[in-house]
Amino acid sequence: MTSRGAALMTRHRRNVVLLVRFGAVGVSGVLVNLLVLVLLRRLGPHFDDAVVALGSSGFNLRWYHVYSTLAFLVANLSNFQLNRTWTFQSSRAAGWWREYWPFLVVGLGGQAVGLALLTLLMHPHSPISLPTDVFDDSTGLRNRLYWSQLIVIGLVTPLSFVLNKLWTFAAVRTGRLELADPLREEEVRAADSKA
Numbered sequence: 001m002t003s004r005g006a007a008l009m010t011r012h013r014r015n016v017v018l019l020v021r022f023g024a025v026g027v028s029g030v031l032v033n034l035l036v037l038v039l040l041r042r043l044g045p046h047f048d049d050a051v052v053a054l055g056s057s058g059f060n061l062r063w064y065h066v067y068s069t070l071a072f073l074v075a076n077l078s079n080f081q082l083n084r085t086w087t088f089q090s091s092r093a094a095g096w097w098r099e100y101w102p103f104l105v106v107g108l109g110g111q112a113v114g115l116a117l118l119t120l121l122m123h124p125h126s127p128i129s130l131p132t133d134v135f136d137d138s139t140g141l142r143n144r145l146y147w148s149q150l151i152v153i154g155l156v157t158p159l160s161f162v163l164n165k166l167w168t169f170a171a172v173r174t175g176r177l178e179l180a181d182p183l184r185e186e187e188v189r190a191a192d193s194k195a
Contacts, residue, residue: 015165021087022161025079030153033075037149038140040067047145048122064145068118069111071149076107083164102168110160114152121148 041047047067050060080103084096120126122144135144 025082029075029079033071036071036074072111106163110156
């Protein structure tokens with residue numbers, strides 16, 4: 001195998017390890033997210049109730065949007081700390097706040113996409129809404145909100161991994177944007193070790 005081929009295999013193996021770790025942290029984040037969501041749903045108003053009307057559009061901000069966002073914020077903080085110390089092992093390279101803000105920005109972007117998907121899955125007139133005859137909210141396993149949240153998390157996670165790997169825990173951490181190019185990351189790190 002050529003040295004370029006060996007370097008690609010090493011990089012891909014490293015990325016697979018990072019992805020598996022990111023996934024394990026993600027699973028813990030899903031559990032945190034759902035635990036917060038369940039608590040909020042049980043303690044707060046009904047999740048389908050409107051919080052505020054969005055102008056004269058006929059659309060409303062609903063409690064499930066609020067619950068989802070609060071659950072996201074708690075899980076995001078948990079995921080950040082675990083990813084920082086275990087997945088990307090960046091805790092010695094940059095200050096906590098310096099890495100958290102980009103992680104939060106990436107997460108908020110994912111949450112915005114997730115809220116749109118959540119709305120489509122929850123709204124009864126949406127073409128992709130979960131069927132209310134199956135998900136009738138009679139038990140936890142038949143709750144539309146829980147299944148919608150799980151689907152959203154599953155769809156948003158891959159984008160979050162890529163953006164956090166390239167931006168939050170590499171380029172931003174070091175202040176070196178050339179690390180954001182995954183094809184040059186090993187080359188840049190090798191040059192750094194020789195210097």
